Amino acid sequence: MISPELKQVILKQLNLDDFDIKDETTAPEVPGWDSLNHINIILAIEEHFKVKFKSYELLRLRCVGDLQKLLDSKLGK
């Protein structure tokens, strides 16, 4: 499950009012989430949750569910 907080950070960064983001959603499926905008989303998440990802960890993400898992592991959940 994608937490409402993570979803909100992503939607805000993409200037979207709402979008159904599920575990298996991939970046290209979300309007505006392209390869260039990707770093803005990652930075927004790092700033909001006060975490720091390693490049290696980010490069192996396949879908938003993976991103949620990575974030949870950083937050000690």
Place this chain on the structure above:
Amino acid sequence: MLFNFDLYKIYEQLKFIPDSPLIFSTSLFLILFFFFLLIYNLFIKNKTLRLAWLILFSFYFYYKSAGYYAGILIVSAAVNFLSGKWIASTEKFSLKKLYLLLALIINLGILSYFKYTNFILQIFHDITNSQFEPLDIFLPIGISFYTFKSLNYVFDIYFDTLKPTNSFRDFCVYVFFFPNILAGPIDRASDFLPQIDKEPFISKEDLGRAIFLIILGLFKKVVIADYISINFVDRVFDFPLRYTGIENLLAIYGYVLQVYCDFSGYSDMAIGISLMFGFRLMENFNYPFKATSIANFWRRWHISLSKWLLDYLFRPLQMKYRNLRVYGNMIGIFITFLICGLWHGAGWNYIYWGAMHGFMMSFALLIQKPKTKFYNLLKINNTKFLTIIQTIITFHLVAISFMIFRSSDIQTVFDMFSQIFTFFHGEVFIQFIERLPLISGLIFLGYLFHFMPSKLENMIINQFAKTPAIGKIIILVIAIWIAAQFKTADIQPFIYFQF
């Protein structure tokens, strides 16, 4: 006696001949491919024999093109197969990184030795102002393609998006696979490896598409690219000052079309040839001159390389510099395209070419917001008018970059521009069409075909697929005959126009 002599002649043809790679548009390849298909279909139910035959034929294909350097393939296959295994065998990130580094050093070390040693030594001698005798290093054809192809397997395992294969035989099929070994597409192991397991199934539509792509590729490569290059483009690029501005301009348009037809034609043939025995390769070109921006151009041109660079070079760089935000993207793009240039060849022209694309794309990022505001102000955003203007500008920027790509010294580029701007003589255009109807017709047709709606091409393919087998064979034979006429045609005489 006569029999012995003929056998020897056949042997001479079949062994490695330097500078004469076994490209698809040669009659020898067509004959060998026919025998390959025949035996492959005999073994179709027996996976072991079928794959062994494919590996053997692929290895021979590469030997024919690169001689004993074909041994590099075995090294490449072994190194990357083991690297993938080792990376996946450990959970320790530091060890994974070490194995990846090792694979990169060996792969890029081999590539650099063959491709860049003389270039690096040349730069060193230029700096120290000393005499330089290039070393006698043979450049194994296709090495940049199969090095990158093998590396994506290792990267995907490192990023944990692919499980390594347990079969060295399957991995050899992937690395040696003859249709894409000389000039791509740089296929993904994740797409290719699962296909090896399946028994080949070629539907009627697949066969139609395969033959259509082979015919299309043959036309693009032999009829358009080779013919206009020998008879027109090369002459102007060799001595631009002998020709008027309009001829220089037409030669530039001709060269852009030539590069496209040469390269995409070869990819079409590779995709068609693979499809004939049940393998689907990735698309490599998608009407690149319809692009409305340079970034869009790279999503349509040499897609297998641009996707490779995006995934394994740009993304890691982008992540590394992400704190710099848009500047991080710009740095990532610029470095990626510098490397992209160098990948194409060891020469300054390739580096300038890459730098130009890197600069254009980074600059576009910087002005993205003001540009959109400006378009909105003029009320032309998302209009057909803007699309046409953007397509024309993008095409000409790409054309300028290809002039740099083609010219071993930058003076040629300046000379061509000088002729276009100071010695144009537009009236020569009519004479050009009258005196060189075939060349001008081919250039016109090439572009016409490129800019027609893609639906039309699909319609032709579908129609072709429905044609009975005998019809397909007749069309194929006619196409090969036409290509042969162009291949053996006498070189057209030089023509100087009056102005």
